[in-house]
Amino acid sequence: MEALLDIRELQTHFQTEAGVLRAVDGVSLRVREGETVCIVGESGCGKSMTAMSVLGLVEGPSGKVAGGEVRFGGRDLLRMSRQELRTLRGHELSMIFQEPMSSLNPVLTIGRQIAEPLREHLRLGRKEAMRRAVELIREVGISRPEQIADAYPHELSGGMLQRVMIAIAVSCKPKLLIADEPTTALDVTIQAQILDLLRGLQAKSGMALLLITHDLGVVAEMADYVIVMYAGKVVEEGEVERLFREPRHPYTQGLLRSKPVLGQVREELYSIPGQVPNPLELGAGCAFADRCEFAMDRCRRQEPPLAPVGSDQQAACWLHGKEG
Amino acid sequence: MSTYLIRRLSYMLLILLAASFLIFALYALTPGDFISGNIKLTPERKAELRMIYGLDQPLLDRYLTWMGNALRGDFGISLAQQKPVLTLFQDYIWNSFLLAAVSTFFTWLLAVVIGVLAAYRQYSWFDSLVMVLIFAAMSIPSFFIGLFLIKIFAVDLHWLPPGGMTTTGSNAEGWAYVLEVADHMALPAAVMTLLGLGSLTRYFRSNMIDVIKQDYIRTARAKGLPERKVLFTHALRNALLPAITLVGFELPALFGGSLIIESIFNWPGIGQLYMKSFGLRDYPLLMGFTMFIAVLTVVGTLLSDLLYRIADPRVNL
Secondary structure (H helix, E strand, C coil): CCCCEEEEEEEEEEEECCEEEEEEEEEEEEECCCCEEEEECCCCCCHHHHHHHHHCCCCCCCEEEEEEEEEECCEEHHHCCHHHHHHHECCCEEEECCCHHHHCCCCCCHHHHHHHHHHHHCCCCHHHHHHHHHHHHHHCCCCCHHHHHHCCHHHCCHHHHHHHHHHHHHCCCCCEEEEECCCCCCCHHHHHHHHHHHHHHHHHHCCEEEEEECCHHHHHHHCCEEEEEECCEEEEEEEHHHHHHCCCCHHHHHHHHCCCCCCCCCCCCCCCCCCCCCHHHCCCCCCCHHHCCCCCHHHHHCCCCCEECCCCEEECCCCCCCCC | CHHHHHHHHHHHHHHHHHHHHHHHHHHHHCCCCCCCCCCCCCHHHHHHHHHHHCCCCCHHHHHHHHHHHHHCCCCCECCCCCCEHHHHHHHHHHHHHHHHHHHHHHHHHHHHHHHHHHHHCCCCHHHHHHHHHHHHHHHCCHHHHHHHHHHHHHHHCCCCCCCCCCCCCCCCCHHHHHHHHHHHHHHHHHHHHHHHHHHHHHHHHHHHHHHHCCHHHHHHHHCCCCHHHHHHHHHHHHHHHHHHHHHHHHHHHHHHCCHHHHHHCCCCCHHHHHHHHHHHCCHHHHHHHHHHHHHHHHHHHHHHHHHHHHHCCCCCC
């Protein structure tokens, strides 16, 4: 079966004074219908930019998608006209963001902001769209939907606003919802509710979910398939249980070791030594080599390709590569 | 809301009272008056006139008399024109208002459109060109640009009249009169627009640049809204909010007339009357006018606060 979203060798670059910054450098990934794929990685590893590139929301003029292919439902999003892409956005392909507090327009009512994509994409009339908006507010688990529809964003809490963002995103029944750190700005109890809501909506509508997060707890709870990114590249990917049980890339291993485990008492939580490299100063070798406890000479000379390591799992590391 | 209004209105009264004293004191302490400037009068006649006008009284008494009359709606009689000050305002202010209203309308319209487009295409050739032209327009003094346009369009090309509000000796009525006034207004309105355009365009451009970077603009795009809606529904409303403060300042500007432009184009407005009266030390008129501007300023500030409440749901008075 062809994947719903098929990203191949995506390159997203930013022109900076110090040179070209490869925010996304040859990322390939697939999301099948109804599936949940998580992209994990530290801040600045290019996971958000991958999502923005898919939607065509990379901010010009300094940033632009420089190469690759993004196929969605069989069509290449990167070669579409802006107009065509716009009719897909918020319709078949929608996105929610990290900061619900600032992601809604402060001077428009909640109802109007939910109604907008309905009017734009489904061509509903004003009244019909507002009626549907109230229904959507109820569907995302907010009580008193009629009053909320007339409220402004500053009158709602962060968790409620993220629910509203989700209502906007699912309003036109998208095939794929991209959620960029949807729970990071919320407090822990609300986080679980938002994830539950996403799972519930997914079960009802069968939409696929591309979830971007740095939180491995979220990954374990939500993902079918995991993609680990480091410095603009995919370093490991695999089916979630395999990857958590048998991480093959030293970076993934480090990430999993630095996650606190309930009931386990440790003096100090493990952290990967060193820092994320400056993306402008990447050499020829593996970007993780300087922080890797297994680094070999070869790692600094030559970049390891992403290669299969067992079934349903790939890693970009010379430890597992073919000899020679 | 009503407690807010009551509090605001009582503040306004206090401010205006203080302003009235300041205005009166400043004019009273300015050397020279309407009588001292007239060299044909003998010293005895001058003293006699001063007594008639009450100028020999102590400052505080004179202020109280003036204020007492003003509160009853009587701002006295213009010494030079021998007409009640308020009647003169009636005659001149609407001419000023007409000119200011037309040019304010065009200034805001153009500033919003150019500012939004320049911000949207920040650092493009269009943006750079706009910035250069705006700096040029802001740097050229009004008297120069006014005279320059008169030279080109009135003297050389004979397209537009050089000044005045109607053609001398004209008895046009109805539409013919409207057209005649519009014809005379074209040049002064254009100069006024040009002068105000620069700062306002820069203001809207920078507001818009800030707003375009906001997360909710990204959300609007992610929803698949057309750019036109993203810019004019989502961005512009937020970019216009801080401009409400300026609306308050526009109120005195609308009625206050323009000293220089009205003089250059011989427009029979309050600005020109004010200039003339100043030379003659026609204090009742000058004080009345300054007080009038003070009232408009205070009312304008209140108006902009109330507008904020309507336009920005986060503001609660």
